[in-house]
Amino acid sequence: MTLTNVQKDFENNDKRVAEGKRRLAVVGASGMLATMVQRLAPDKYEVISLGRPGFDLTNATTSLASLREIRPHVIINCAAYTDVDDAESNEPLANLVNQEGPRNLATAAKDLDATLVHVSTDYVFDGEKATPYVESDPPNPRSAYGRSKLLGEEAVKSSGLERYFIVRTSWLYGAGGKNFVETIIRLAQEREELRIVADQVGTPTYSFDLAQAIFNLIDLPQEPGEGAQTFDRPFGIYHFANEGVCSWHDFACEIVAQLKKTTTPVKTEHILPIGTADYPLPAPRPAYSVMSKDKYQKATGAIIPPWQKSLEHYIASRGL
Numbered sequence: 001m002t003l004t005n006v007q008k009d010f011e012n013n014d015k016r017v018a019e020g021k022r023r024l025a026v027v028g029a030s031g032m033l034a035t036m037v038q039r040l041a042p043d044k045y046e047v048i049s050l051g052r053p054g055f056d057l058t059n060a061t062t063s064l065a066s067l068r069e070i071r072p073h074v075i076i077n078c079a080a081y082t083d084v085d086d087a088e089s090n091e092p093l094a095n096l097v098n099q100e101g102p103r104n105l106a107t108a109a110k111d112l113d114a115t116l117v118h119v120s121t122d123y124v125f126d127g128e129k130a131t132p133y134v135e136s137d138p139p140n141p142r143s144a145y146g147r148s149k150l151l152g153e154e155a156v157k158s159s160g161l162e163r164y165f166i167v168r169t170s171w172l173y174g175a176g177g178k179n180f181v182e183t184i185i186r187l188a189q190e191r192e193e194l195r196i197v198a199d200q201v202g203t204p205t206y207s208f209d210l211a212q213a214i215f216n217l218i219d220l221p222q223e224p225g226e227g228a229q230t231f232d233r234p235f236g237i238y239h240f241a242n243e244g245v246c247s248w249h250d251f252a253c254e255i256v257a258q259l260k261k262t263t264t265p266v267k268t269e270h271i272l273p274i275g276t277a278d279y280p281l282p283a284p285r286p287a288y289s290v291m292s293k294d295k296y297q298k299a300t301g302a303i304i305p306p307w308q309k310s311l312e313h314y315i316a317s318r319g320l
């Protein structure tokens with residue numbers, strides 16, 4: 001449902017609530033993650049898709065008014081200023097979207113007693129660690145994008161909203177967005193040789209798995225049940241990526257290897273490892289951004305697919 005249909009459909013809301021549907025507002029609806037969140041939303045949700053131009057999350061007045069009208073039980077914020085390199089020269093705009101945006105949503109969620117899921121990034125870390133980052137590790141972003149995303153996390157945490165999940169993820173790919181997998185799929189059909197950075201290590205995340213993880217988190221019991229002796233409310237920060245660790249070079253090699261098993265004509269024969277210094281970009285990236293998913297796994301009991309398996313799933317879904 002789009003925002004313009006909200007008023008009309010609103011007349012049926014009481015009936016829907018009586019039928020047990022929970023209203024789920026997905027913000028940034030045309031983005032890559034949002035596309036998957038909307039696709040995977042369980043039937044118990046009535047999904048309301050919010051995006052520009054109808055819904056600008058940086059406008060506190062109009063976004064709060066829209067959300068008050070919709071009265072969602074859950075808000076998932078998939079909107080962000082995501083151009084990591086452009087953010088270096090547009091930090092005020094990145095901060096407006098990535099800090100003021102989640103602040104407005106958190107204010108609305110508090111006002112409406114809704115649960116907010118806000119998506120953040122491994123780029124809040126400096127990459128100096130050599131073991132997986134846990135949620136309590138001190139952030140120290142190296143880029144304007146990373147700083148803006150950290151400000152967004154802080155805005156949610158300091159909003160007074162209790163019912164929030166901040167989900168940090170890394171190296172996201174999936175349908176409906178520009179991403180590394182799509183770039184390599186294209187280049188593999190055009191070039192015999194690729195040169196890919198081998199000294200940045202992290203973990204790819206398939207949007208399908210992340211969307212599933214978000215629903216697993218929202219599904220956790222949020223209030224103490226009957227007879228519970230002790231109960232820890234599940235809210236706070238969680239890390240989520242696929243299982244495993246690789247460099248961008250490893251990732252590219254696996255994409256090309258999997259592509260060669262399809263009917264897609266692949267030109268690439270050589271994938272040369274290069275250093276970050278050989279491929280200068282405006283924004284510095286963390287050299288190591290592997291995140292521990294222990295907290296998520298303990299909370300949900302869910303099994304996280306290895307990144308290679310999820311890549312297979314994605315390539316199969318592309319019909320290549």
Ligand SMILES: NC(=O)c1ccc[n+]([C@@H]2O[C@H](COP(=O)([O-])OP(=O)(O)OC[C@H]3O[C@@H](n4cnc5c(N)ncnc54)[C@H](OP(=O)(O)O)[C@@H]3O)[C@@H](O)[C@H]2O)c1
Nearest residue numbers: 028030031032033052056057079080082119121169172177
């Ligand atoms: N992509 C990655 O590798 C990666 C890695 C780690 C974390 N993340 C985080 O994961 C989340 C989802 O990323 P993604 O790659 O799915 O993003 P994406 O495809 O770039 O989509 C971002 C969406 O945000 C919307 N948006 C931007 N400014 C807005 C505003 N003022 N009001 C309303 N909507 C606005 C955009 O709308 P328009 O279409 O109108 O521009 C777009 O639909 C983000 O929080 C991102 O920081 C991403």
